[in-house]
Amino acid sequence: xxxxxxxxxxxxxxxxxxxxxxxxxxxxxxxxxxxxxxxxxxxxxxxxxxxxxxxxxxxxxxxxxxxxxxxxxxxxxxxxxxxxxxxxxxxxxxxxxxxxxxxxxxxxxxxxxxxxxxxxxxxxxxxxxxxxxxxxxxxxxxxxxxxxxxxxxxxxxxxxxxxxxxxxxxxxxxxxxxxxxxxxxxxxxxxxxxxxxxxxxxxxxxxxxxxxxxxxxxxxxxxxxxxxxxxxxxxxxxxxxxxxxxxxxxxxxxxxxxxxxxxxxxxxxxxxxxxxxxxxxxxxx
Amino acid sequence: xxxxxxxxxxxxxxxxxxxxxxxxxxxxxxxxxxxxxxxxxxxxxxxxxxxxxxxxxxxxxxxxxxxxxxxxxxxxxxxxxxxxxxxxxxxxxxxxxxxxxxxxxxxxxxxxxxxxxxxxxxxxxxxxxxxxxxxxxxxxxxxxxxxxxxxxxxxxxxxxxxxxxxxxxxxxxxxxxxxxxxxxxxxxxxxxxxxxxxxxxxxxxxxxxxxxxxxxxxxxxxxxxxxxxxxxxxxxxxxxxxxxxxxxxxxxxxxxxxxxxxxxxxxxxxxxxxxxxxxxxxx
Numbered sequence: 192x193x194x195x196x197x198x199x200x201x202x203x204x205x206x207x208x209x210x211x212x213x214x215x216x217x218x219x220x221x222x223x224x225x226x227x228x229x230x231x232x233x234x235x236x237x238x239x240x241x242x243x244x245x246x247x248x249x250x251x252x253x254x255x256x257x258x259x260x261x262x263x264x265x266x267x268x269x270x271x272x273x274x275x276x277x278x279x280x281x282x283x284x285x286x287x288x289x290x291x292x293x294x295x296x297x298x299x300x301x302x303x304x305x306x307x308x309x310x311x312x313x314x315x316x317x318x319x320x321x322x323x324x325x326x327x328x329x330x331x332x333x334x335x336x337x338x339x340x341x342x343x344x345x346x347x348x349x350x351x352x353x354x355x356x357x358x359x360x361x362x363x364x365x366x367x368x369x370x371x372x373x374x375x376x377x378x379x380x381x382x383x384x385x386x387x388x389x390x391x392x393x394x395x396x397x398x399x400x401x402x403x404x405x406x407x408x409x410x411x412x413x414x415x416x417x418x419x420x421x422x423x424x425x426x427x428x429x430x431x432x433x434x435x436x437x438x439x440x441x442x443x444x445x446x447x448x449x450x451x452x453x454x455x456x457x458x459x460x461x462x463x464x465x466x467x468x469x470x471x472x473x474x475x476x
Numbered sequence: 477x478x479x480x481x482x483x484x485x486x487x488x489x490x491x492x493x494x495x496x497x498x499x500x501x502x503x504x505x506x507x508x509x510x511x512x513x514x515x516x517x518x519x520x521x522x523x524x525x526x527x528x529x530x531x532x533x534x535x536x537x538x539x540x541x542x543x544x545x546x547x548x549x550x551x552x553x554x555x556x557x558x559x560x561x562x563x564x565x566x567x568x569x570x571x572x573x574x575x576x577x578x579x580x581x582x583x584x585x586x587x588x589x590x591x592x593x594x595x596x597x598x599x600x601x602x603x604x605x606x607x608x609x610x611x612x613x614x615x616x617x618x619x620x621x622x623x624x625x626x627x628x629x630x631x632x633x634x635x636x637x638x639x640x641x642x643x644x645x646x647x648x649x650x651x652x653x654x655x656x657x658x659x660x661x662x663x664x665x666x667x668x669x670x671x672x673x674x675x676x677x678x679x680x681x682x683x684x685x686x687x688x689x690x691x692x693x694x695x696x697x698x699x700x701x702x703x704x705x706x707x708x709x710x711x712x713x714x715x716x717x718x719x720x721x722x723x724x725x726x727x728x729x730x731x732x733x734x735x736x737x738x739x740x741x742x743x744x745x746x747x748x749x750x751x752x753x754x755x756x757x758x759x
Binding site for chain 1: 483491494495498499501502503504505506507508509512568569572573575576579580582586588589590591592593594595596597598599600601602603605606607608609610613638639641642645674699702703705706709710718719722723726730734735738741742745746748749
């Protein structure tokens with residue numbers, strides 16, 4: 192029986208180890224090694240930090256990197272602010288059938304591909320689009336208005352795309368908050384604002400953290416939305432990675448870019464978990 | 477602010493208005509995509525030129541409908557094939573992972589669990605390039621060592637499947653683990669007492685209990701694979717799945733053909749969602 196249990200353990204462990212080592216760990220180590228390689232001659236390579244030097248030395252790369260990071264943080268904050276009242280309404284105010292219907296409605300847009308959603312925003316925002324025509328029809332604008340190809344359009348797309356990943360964890364944590372606790376807060380003389388600040392938000396913290404992490408990751412790593420909705424000046428960091436790999440075929444520099452993106456995202460995830468006293472197992476698992 | 481605590485009327489109405497506005501915002505992009513699939517014009521934009529089915533069934537240029545557009549149909553087939561492979565692979569590994577973490581206490585379990593969650597916090601595009609880099613390293617080594625050209629390790633469907641599998645497995649593991657945790661192990665022990673061996677007990681008792689989660693994980697994995705863009709973009713070869721094929725067209729300028737494809741996608745995934753919900757209800 193012991194031997195059988197041991198065999199079962201090994202059989203279950205093998206797929207996990209194969210998956211994690213061959214598809215996650217070793218590829219990332221390999222990518223890190225590639226990013227430390229510099230071409231010194233035909234078919235000759237040396238270990239150096241030249242690619243990272245290029246990254247830090249070229250203002251365009253650095254600026255794009257920082258811009259992508261700040262815009263992703265901003266998109267996360269906006270998503271949180273828009274989603275929180277909605278999640279609260281679904282979890283605490285709506286009851287019974289309305290509650291489950293509203294929750295399902297929130298999920299619907301995310302059953303279709305991100306490409307379709309982005310395409311929808313293009314139809315709405317472009318010069319010949321729905322909003323532009325609406326504005327002209329109501330007389331608010333005299334000519335066609337181009338609302339596409341700028342940072343605001345990117346922001347609209349990013350927030351829309353990640354909404355679900357904020358609403359769902361928020362609803363889940365808010366549902367577990369007992370109404371009696373909120374009533375007690377009011378009974379003890381709290382105002383709506385102090386109840387929100389001292390009872391509801393602390394209780395919702397795990398949901399806020401996991402939602403924010405996922406939304407931040409999705410925004411940072413997004414390629415489609417910035418490419419389709421952004422203009423010539425709104426370059427996203429993932430576009431740089433793509434162009435180094437596929438267009439320029441400079442894999443060494445592309446790998447360095449990829450690694451910088453990985454470091455940035457890991458750092459922000461780690462810092463968020465640290466600041467709020469959460470762990471990855473608790474927020475994701 | 478809960479129903480049992482009275483609030484000023486104005487505030488309540490403002491709140492409801494906000495919720496309504498939010499759902500309009502959610503529905504708007506999808507609604508316009510769907511509506512313009514029926515516009516009798518070369519562009520998916522105003523003015524409205526009248527209703528037509530041509531973007532679905534049209535046979536002649538310039539209005540070739542989805543059902544007569546070969547490249548799009550082929551891309552849908554490719555996506556379905558990839559989605560099927562990813563769903564089967566990731567749910568299989570997800571199930572073994574769930575059993576491993578649920579049933580065994582071993583050294584390094586905590587570390588492995590965190591590692592298992594990692595793919596969720598790695599940007600998809602980075603996952604894509606790391607797999608691309610590693611597979612070409614292996615392919616190049618193979619060529620240098622034995623002059624064998626491992627076609628399968630070059631960008632193409634095999635890599636797309638592996639790339640999507642690498643992070644969808646985490647999701648499948650989480651979905652199946654959640655249900656396995658609710659399982660009452662004494663049921664399995666009862667089967668053992670009644671003379672079943674371990675494998676029979678798991679097959680006849682535990683797996684049927686897990687079925688709703690397994691079906692759910694298959695549907696979610698298939699949809700995530702079908703929709704995936706970032707990882708696929710880095711690993712794709714000459715056979716483009718649907719999202720990539722549509723992206724290439726969209727860059728060149730869009731026709732209502734894309735709206736028609738999108739509408740079909742919406743209908744397809746809603747049907748899948750309904751099937752899944754019905755199945756979960758029954759369980």
